[in-house]
Amino acid sequence: MSNLDKLIRLFEQFPGIGARQARRFAFHILTLPESDSRELADLIGNLQGSVIECTSCRRFFSRQGGTTTECGICSDGERDRTKLMVVAQDNDITAIERSGVYDGLYFVLGGTLPLLDKKENHRLRGNGLRHIVEERVANELSEIILAFAVNPDGENTSRFVEKLLAETVPDSGVKLSYLGRGLSTGSELEYADPDTIKNALSNRG
Amino acid sequence: MSNLDKLIRLFEQFPGIGARQARRFAFHILTLPESDSRELADLIGNLQGSVIECTSCRRFFSRQGGTTTECGICSDGERDRTKLMVVAQDNDITAIERSGVYDGLYFVLGGTLPLLDKKENHRLRGNGLRHIVEERVANELSEIILAFAVNPDGENTSRFVEKLLAETVPDSGVKLSYLGRGLSTGSELEYADPDTIKNALSNRG
Amino acid sequence: MSNLDKLIRLFEQFPGIGARQARRFAFHILTLPESDSRELADLIGNLQGSVIECTSCRRFFSRQGGTTTECGICSDGERDRTKLMVVAQDNDITAIERSGVYDGLYFVLGGTLPLLDKKENHRLRGNGLRHIVEERVANELSEIILAFAVNPDGENTSRFVEKLLAETVPDSGVKLSYLGRGLSTGSELEYADPDTIKNALSNRG
Amino acid sequence: MSNLDKLIRLFEQFPGIGARQARRFAFHILTLPESDSRELADLIGNLQGSVIECTSCRRFFSRQGGTTTECGICSDGERDRTKLMVVAQDNDITAIERSGVYDGLYFVLGGTLPLLDKKENHRLRGNGLRHIVEERVANELSEIILAFAVNPDGENTSRFVEKLLAETVPDSGVKLSYLGRGLSTGSELEYADPDTIKNALSNRG
Numbered sequence: 001m002s003n004l005d006k007l008i009r010l011f012e013q014f015p016g017i018g019a020r021q022a023r024r025f026a027f028h029i030l031t032l033p034e035s036d037s038r039e040l041a042d043l044i045g046n047l048q049g050s051v052i053e054c055t056s057c058r059r060f061f062s063r064q065g066g067t068t069t070e071c072g073i074c075s076d077g078e079r080d081r082t083k084l085m086v087v088a089q090d091n092d093i094t095a096i097e098r099s100g101v102y103d104g105l106y107f108v109l110g111g112t113l114p115l116l117d118k119k120e121n122h123r124l125r126g127n128g129l130r131h132i133v134e135e136r137v138a139n140e141l142s143e144i145i146l147a148f149a150v151n152p153d154g155e156n157t158s159r160f161v162e163k164l165l166a167e168t169v170p171d172s173g174v175k176l177s178y179l180g181r182g183l184s185t186g187s188e189l190e191y192a193d194p195d196t197i198k199n200a201l202s203n204r205g
Numbered sequence: 206m207s208n209l210d211k212l213i214r215l216f217e218q219f220p221g222i223g224a225r226q227a228r229r230f231a232f233h234i235l236t237l238p239e240s241d242s243r244e245l246a247d248l249i250g251n252l253q254g255s256v257i258e259c260t261s262c263r264r265f266f267s268r269q270g271g272t273t274t275e276c277g278i279c280s281d282g283e284r285d286r287t288k289l290m291v292v293a294q295d296n297d298i299t300a301i302e303r304s305g306v307y308d309g310l311y312f313v314l315g316g317t318l319p320l321l322d323k324k325e326n327h328r329l330r331g332n333g334l335r336h337i338v339e340e341r342v343a344n345e346l347s348e349i350i351l352a353f354a355v356n357p358d359g360e361n362t363s364r365f366v367e368k369l370l371a372e373t374v375p376d377s378g379v380k381l382s383y384l385g386r387g388l389s390t391g392s393e394l395e396y397a398d399p400d401t402i403k404n405a406l407s408n409r410g
Numbered sequence: 411m412s413n414l415d416k417l418i419r420l421f422e423q424f425p426g427i428g429a430r431q432a433r434r435f436a437f438h439i440l441t442l443p444e445s446d447s448r449e450l451a452d453l454i455g456n457l458q459g460s461v462i463e464c465t466s467c468r469r470f471f472s473r474q475g476g477t478t479t480e481c482g483i484c485s486d487g488e489r490d491r492t493k494l495m496v497v498a499q500d501n502d503i504t505a506i507e508r509s510g511v512y513d514g515l516y517f518v519l520g521g522t523l524p525l526l527d528k529k530e531n532h533r534l535r536g537n538g539l540r541h542i543v544e545e546r547v548a549n550e551l552s553e554i555i556l557a558f559a560v561n562p563d564g565e566n567t568s569r570f571v572e573k574l575l576a577e578t579v580p581d582s583g584v585k586l587s588y589l590g591r592g593l594s595t596g597s598e599l600e601y602a603d604p605d606t607i608k609n610a611l612s613n614r615g
Numbered sequence: 616m617s618n619l620d621k622l623i624r625l626f627e628q629f630p631g632i633g634a635r636q637a638r639r640f641a642f643h644i645l646t647l648p649e650s651d652s653r654e655l656a657d658l659i660g661n662l663q664g665s666v667i668e669c670t671s672c673r674r675f676f677s678r679q680g681g682t683t684t685e686c687g688i689c690s691d692g693e694r695d696r697t698k699l700m701v702v703a704q705d706n707d708i709t710a711i712e713r714s715g716v717y718d719g720l721y722f723v724l725g726g727t728l729p730l731l732d733k734k735e736n737h738r739l740r741g742n743g744l745r746h747i748v749e750e751r752v753a754n755e756l757s758e759i760i761l762a763f764a765v766n767p768d769g770e771n772t773s774r775f776v777e778k779l780l781a782e783t784v785p786d787s788g789v790k791l792s793y794l795g796r797g798l799s800t801g802s803e804l805e806y807a808d809p810d811t812i813k814n815a816l817s818n819r820g
Contacts, residue, residue: 615818
């Protein structure tokens, strides 16, 4: 297999990319000025070295020089340390920070636990979460917010986290909460599903 | 203009129907057995006579013989008369009844009040709503639920109803509530808009 | 079943209309001025009487008074009677006339013959087509153009018509032709399917 | 700007990629085994060195060792050297080879000439094409097939190539041809545009 084909093969493993677009990516790189394709290669090759996983929340962040091992959010003294929001992935933090309404801390679980997948997902940081919670329960933690997608995999992941924390949380006074459900922006009643209507009604206020 | 063209013109005014589909409808009728096209014509011609507007909630219902002027929901003694949900249109009631979680009464406002439309919408039954509320406040009514779409027109309609009821409701002990907002079925955090995240967070529980 | 439900049921049989839109149609009619819903009913009820099938091409046209039994195209002395284009349905004629490049006559077969449907389609006017062709072969007819969709059902319909005319056409000097194939407006080579490329290449010029 | 952000910025310049997907690409790379992200970087960094532009048709191909400067198609003695198909980009060749119906040679122009773009496109290999044609006219070339998209930019590019070859081709006996137009796979007459119907009719056979 030629280098071109190998590269196309790797691009096909990018999220959401099929054979045709992978091929277009390769041609895109072929038409770049050499300095640009070189920069792209360097950034990719050094990404894992220049970006580190925060030892607290586990999200990736850029080590801009310095020797810090905690990301900007975790090391920000202004954030509310009584709240810990558990999300599936880094991108979820981006969306929540964009809304500007949450000032607590995060923990990135590293994915969801698919409902139909029997085998354990070794990339999920279940133990990491348990350790963090055990540690903080003794300190300031008062609320853990489970923030997963409203779909079967998201629900299953909530169940997984509940079990994981079943020994730590119940007697600790820490509250386990869930993002509220109801009508989201743009919802029209006529097209809303029964579950959403049910949630919208029981969360009315 | 031929009768065929006139009919196509009327079909073009059906909700969501363009010129091409209107034409297809006409050809569909041309290929029906004559008894079917005759039945269709009769049902349409007599619809307004056989369907009446409920004098309480204003939704359309079939007068199946009888002399009732209230629909099956309004005349059902089991429904909870302390709750009144205000919706834009009949189809919204269909969606809510399908969810099986609401047992109160309804009022069909007859549309929404577009944010950018300066002129009054004469089809909105604002006065009808006010009269019903004034009448019931003295009786059992304890909650009015505004159930409009989560979009600018829906919000504007909520503001319109609030003003409409500003003299009646505040001193009456009746609670004005709104359908809850947050993540709807299928929502993923990564793609959720800031308002939805904000609502999901403040309605967490 | 109420009249409202019966009407919704009939609307659900309109081409491309599902349960929800059928319901919207009924509510649309309920909100029309009575004169409009009455006119709609009359037009539908009288459509089959005011529109007749052309005895030559079989398309529907409006009998505007008069006693004509041929449509405007078939009775137009300027049209080229040496060409006969066979199409599946009336709407195809509308599209071809819109292009303004065909001046021959038409025959509406009344549908296509689905590839996987074993049973005969009794609405197809196969015999009618054969009679017309037999009659015209003796006169001026020199070309029959089969104009069906480029999909399996369209191809199957072409085969059906070829067999149907197998006794009449071959020795008659009449040419059986097919609409040309190749790149249609908007086609990009990169996304073209192999058959289209093959046709585009063999029809190059 | 952090390295992570720089990389996201570069991914946003990939064809068809927006801000959100660019970010997902970066996270995808962060979760790759280090050997994989290293391989990806190497392949990108060395792509321009391992892939060369064919000196004849100008498409990119992998130099698999060897010192060849012509791609597999151009150096294949079985291909028909009397035909030269001019395409906009490498991907078009992929589509045409997939159809398996063309056995001539190619020339990759390097893009199209947008109708509304006044300034010359310096990446178009107009001179390269002219030289190739001048050289081959004296030899075996008998047909040049212009194979651009059926849209305004494609048409404009055909005009551009015609002018470019206006001094060479007309007196040479070489035929300038164009991919055939008409109904493409899946076309239904009812939805076909007038130009496509016109082409389908004039290319009937």
